Each structure stands twice: as C-alpha cells, then as structure tokens.
Amino acid sequence: MAEFTMELNEEQREVRDWLHGFAADVIRPAAAEWDEREETPWPVIQEAAKVGIYSLDFYAQQYFDPTGLGIPMAMEELFWGDAGIALSIVGTGLAAVGVLANGTEEQIGTWIPQMYGDAGDVKVAAFCSSEPDAGSDVASMRTRAVYDEAKDEWVLNGTKTWATNGGIANVHVVVAVVDAELGSKGHASFIVPPNTPGLSQGQKFKKHGIRASHTAEVVLEDVRVPGSCLLGGKEKLDERLARARERAKAGGERVKNAAMATFEASRPAVGAMAVGTARAAYEVALEYAKTREQFGRPIIDNQGVAFQLADMRTSVDAARLLVWRASWMAINGKPFTAAEGSQSKLFASETAKKVTAQALQILGGNGYTREYPVERMHRDAAIYTIFEGTSEIQRLVIARTVSGMSIR
Numbered sequence: 001m002a003e004f005t006m007e008l009n010e011e012q013r014e015v016r017d018w019l020h021g022f023a024a025d026v027i028r029p030a031a032a033e034w035d036e037r038e039e040t041p042w043p044v045i046q047e048a049a050k051v052g053i054y055s056l057d058f059y060a061q062q063y064f065d066p067t068g069l070g071i072p073m074a075m076e077e078l079f080w081g082d083a084g085i086a087l088s089i090v091g092t093g094l095a096a097v098g099v100l101a102n103g104t105e106e107q108i109g110t111w112i113p114q115m116y117g118d119a120g121d122v123k124v125a126a127f128c129s130s131e132p133d134a135g136s137d138v139a140s141m142r143t144r145a146v147y148d149e150a151k152d153e154w155v156l157n158g159t160k161t162w163a164t165n166g167g168i169a170n171v172h173v174v175v176a177v178v179d180a181e182l183g184s185k186g187h188a189s190f191i192v193p194p195n196t197p198g199l200s201q202g203q204k205f206k207k208h209g210i211r212a213s214h215t216a217e218v219v220l221e222d223v224r225v226p227g228s229c230l231l232g233g234k235e236k237l238d239e240r241l242a243r244a245r246e247r248a249k250a251g252g253e254r255v256k257n258a259a260m261a262t263f264e265a266s267r268p269a270v271g272a273m274a275v276g277t278a279r280a281a282y283e284v285a286l287e288y289a290k291t292r293e294q295f296g297r298p299i300i301d302n303q304g305v306a307f308q309l310a311d312m313r314t315s316v317d318a319a320r321l322l323v324w325r326a327s328w329m330a331i332n333g334k335p336f337t338a339a340e341g342s343q344s345k346l347f348a349s350e351t352a353k354k355v356t357a358q359a360l361q362i363l364g365g366n367g368y369t370r371e372y373p374v375e376r377m378h379r380d381a382a383i384y385t386i387f388e389g390t391s392e393i394q395r396l397v398i399a400r401t402v403s404g405m406s407i408r
Contacts, residue, residue, distance in 0.1 A: 001332045002066045006324065008073070012065075016073050022053060023081025028373075031082035034212035035376055040168065041085050041212050042122065048089050049119040053078075056116050059093055063100070068331035072272035072323050079276030083380035084212030086273070088124075091164040091213060092116060094388075095125035097266050098173040102189050102231040111191050115171045126169035128160035128218050143220065145176035145190060147234075152227040154190060156220045159202065162387070166216040167201020170194045174220065178237065185244040188237055191229040198223035209379035266388060267341040268326040271348035274384040275319050278348070278355040281377045282312045285359035288366075305362055312355045319348040339394075339401035346394035349384035356381040 008016060026047055034041040048054035062070030078086035092115050099108055117123030134140040143158025156176055160166065172192040179186030192199055202217025227234060286309055289300035299305050322344040329340055336342075356378040360367035367374045385391040399407050 002068070002328070004325070004328045005067070006321070008069065009067075012067075012069060012073060015062075015070075016077060019053065019074055019077035020080070022048070022051065023077050023086075027078065027081030027085050031085060031212075031373065031376065032370065035082075035084055036211075038206060038211040040124075040165075040214045041088055044085055045089055045124070046119065046122050049116075049122050054089055054092075054116065054122065055118075056096075056113055059096060059116075064331075066331065068327040068329070069324055071269050072275075072320075072327045075269050075272035076276040076279065076320070079273040080280045081276075082212070083273065083277050083377070083383075084210040086276070087164065087210050087213035090273075092123075092125040092169075093269075094164065094266055095127040095169070095171065095173045098127050098189055099191070099231060104231075104233055107191070107228075107231060111171055114194070115169075117170065123170035124165040124168065125171045125173065126163045126165040126167075126218065127173045128163045128166060129175045130160065130162045132159060132161050141175070141177050141184075141187065143174065143176045144180075145178050145188060147178075147227075148224075151224075153224045154227065154230060156190060156192070156198075156223040156225065158220050160218040160220070161202075162205075163216060163218050165214055166218040167204070168214055168216075172199065172218060173231075174218075179241055179244075182241065182244050182248060185248070186241065189231040190225055191231065192220075192223060192225055193229065196223055196225060208382060209376070210383050267345040267394075268323050268330065270384065270388050271319065271323040271326070271344040274345075274348040274352035274381070275316060275323060277377055277381050277384070278312075278316045278319065278352040281352075281356040281359035281374050281381075282309070282316055284372065284374050284377075285309060285312065285362040288363050288372075299362075308358050308362060312358055315351045315355060319344075319351040322347050337401070339398040342389070342394040342397040342401075345384075345389065346391055346398070349391055349394075352381040352384050 026044060030041060030044055034044070045054055052058050062074050065071070075090065078089060096112050096115055099111055115123060115125035131141055131143060134142065143156065143160065146155045148155055156174060158176065160174065171194060174190050174192055175187055176190060177186055178188045198221045200219045202219045204214065204216040207215060230237060289305050289309060290298055292299050300309065326336070326340045326344040329336065356374060359374045360378050363372055363374055366372050369375060396407060
C-alpha cells in the first residue's frame with residue numbers, strides 16, 4: 001500500500017508538466033472557438049491521441065498509479081485548460097470505468113481499446129445511465145433488457161439522456177433494468193457494439209456550459225446485443241440477483257447497482273475536474289488584480305479584493321486535498337466510511353461555482369465579457385454540482401453514511 005503524500009514523485013511531475021503544456025498550448029487557444037461552435041473538437045482530440053494523452057495506455061497508467069494521484073492530477077491539468085474540450089477528451093473514460101468496474105478481463109480487453117481507436121482513426125465512447133424520468137432517482141429507470149435465451153441475446157428498449165458522446169460514440173455502455181421488482185438492485189450494464197441496429201441519437205442538447213462536449217439522448221429500439229455483452233456475464237448477474245432477492249425478503253441491506261459502482265469510482269475524478277476549473281479562474285483573477293489599476297494602484301492593494309483571493313486559493317487547495325485523499329483511499333482499497341468520495345466531489349464542485357463567480361466579480365465588467373475566459377469558466381463550473389450526482393445527492397450519501405440512517 002502506498003503511503004499518502006501530497007508530494008508528487010519525479011515521474012508524476014513530468015506527466016503533470018507535460019499535460020499542463022498541452023493544456024496551455026493546444027487546449028486553451030482553441031477553447032473559445034469550440035465553445036462558440038458547440039461541436040465536438042475532433043482536431044483537438046486527434047492531437048491528444050497523437051501525443052498519447054487520448055489513449056488506453058495513458059488512461060491505464062494513470063488509473064493504476066499506486067498512489068491514486070494519476071487520474072486527479074491529469075484531470076486537474078486538462079480542465080485547467082478548458083472544461084468543454086477536456087470533457088471531450090476524457091468523456092470516454094466514464095464508459096471505460098463502467099467496463100472496468102463491472103466487466104470481465106475478456107470484456108475489458110475487447111471493448112476498451114475500441115472505445116479509443118487510434119491516432120489515425122479516433123473513436124469515443126458513451127456511458128448511458130440517466131433517463132428523462134430517472135436521473136438521481138435511479139430506481140425509476142425504465143430502460144429494459146430482456147434475455148432471449150434461444151438466441152443468447154439481450155433485447156434493450158428505452159431512452160437515455162444527458163449522455164456524454166451519446167449517439168456519436170463507437171461503443172455505448174448502457175445501464176438497464178433486468179428485474180424491475182428489485183428496483184435499483186435489478187440493474188445491469190451492457191455493451192452496445194458499433195453500428196448495432198436500433199440505437200440512434202435523439203435530441204442533442206444546447207447547453208449553458210461545457211459546450212464543446214457533445215451531450216445527447218440515446219434511443220434504444222429493440223437493440224439486440226450478444227449475451228457476451230452483459231458486463232460481468234450472466235452467471236455473475238444471476239448470483240447477484242438471487243442475493244438481492246433473498247435480502248429483499250429479509251428486509252436486508254443495500255446492494256450496489258451497476259450505475260452506482262461507476263459513479264462511486266469516478267466521483268473524485270469529477271472533483272479533480274472542478275479543481276482544475278476553479279484553479280484556472282483563480283489564476284486569471286490573481287493576475288488581473290495585480291495588473292489592473294484603479295485610483296492609481298493595483299486593485300489587489302484593496303483588502304476587499306485581496307481577501308477574496310486568499311479565500312479562493314484556500315478553497316482550491318482544500319478541495320484538492322479532499323480529492324487526493326479520496327483517490328488514494330480508493331486505489332488502496334480503503335472503504336469510504338464517511339463517504340469520502342462524495343465529500344471530495346461535493347466540496348470541489350461547490351468550490352468551482354464559488355471561485356469562478358468570485359473571479360468574474362473581481363474582473364468586474366471585463367469578467368462578464370467573452371474577451372476574458374472567466375465568463376466561460378463560470379458557465380462551465382455550473383455543471384459540477386449537477387452531473388454524476390448533484391450536490392444534494394452527495395449530501396444525502398454523506399449523511400446516510402455517517403449516520404447509518406435511511407435519510408430521505
């Protein structure tokens with residue numbers, strides 16, 4: 001087990017500096033354009049693939065970093081560059097985590113490479129969980145998966161929403177209900193291979209922020225996938241459902257479902273994204289306050305501005321500490337006895353919203369214009385308290401964990 005430390009080793013520092021250079025030289029110059037276009041920045045993703053950032057190998061190296069700091073460090077630097085473009089680069093990772101969390105070794109080896117493609121033919125993947133009537137309330141999920149035993153196929157029907165890369169993905173990972181009587185415990189995850197008939201893109205959303213990231217509905221109409229596309233396999237699913245039924249009869253304990261396993265694994269990473277955006281806004285505000293003069297002196301000479309910047313820096317550093325702690329705990333198999341993963345996501349998300357708002361305020365009228373990036377950062381930051389579990393859901397998870405009570 002790796003000791004917890006806030007000091008990056010030499011290799012990690014090299015990776016951090018490499019990512020920071022890519023974010024500064026490639027992502028930032030393109031950020032305003034792709035935000036305005038509201039389109040997937042394929043040329044930037046391709047550049048990331050050429051240098052090895054958008055690849056299975058890079059993702060795996062960071063994911064299996066024994067200190068747990070590889071992924072949060074990478075997310076912070078990329079999202080420091082721009083949240084929309086960075087999400088287009090890392091969005092495939094959520095689908096990959098879905099396979100890593102629930103799949104067999106054979107499924108991991110088969111499908112994750114197809115999610116990324118290669119530098120000459122870049123692909124993306126989508127994780128499809130939320131539905132029009134089932135976001136945080138995963139128990140209300142309506143998408144159904146029915147097993148056709150004669151053909152050893154699963155038939156999927158339903159509509160997913162808020163899917164990053166939904167409809168444009170090469171591989172879709174879809175969470176569906178296999179036993180409605182078990183509520184959220186009766187869910188399973190499925191791979192929908194490329195060009196599978198019956199899967200189509202529904203509405204593409206025009207968003208407040210992260211506009212360079214493609215977000216859309218995914219419609220499933222009699223989508224047939226081989227039995228081998230059930231993540232974890234049918235034997236494992238049958239055993240899990242049997243245990244859930246027994247516990248339900250006994251009024252028993254909660255059982256993790258497929259979507260929650262993915263979200264729990266990714267929450268600290270989302271927190272790191274928020275830290276990157278917050279840090280970027282803080283840095284812009286700090287530099288502006290040191291160079292902008294009013295009444296013959298830099299505005300940072302005023303305590304009203306200086307104290308805000310002090311609070312902003314403190315919050316950003318505190319958020320990073322929570323994210324790194326949760327990431328270290330996760331890689332070392334330490335249980336989240338106080339919902340540390342949700343703590344990190346909650347605090348970092350709220351910090352990003354607050355710090356970007358403070359940055360915009362420090363820049364005054366300039367901050368409200370698109371001539372300065374804090375306007376975009378402020379819009380982008382709003383998503384962190386919403387996706388992959390709202391701040392309210394994080395508070396609910398934390399409260400239930402620390403109290404042991406079924407708080408509603």
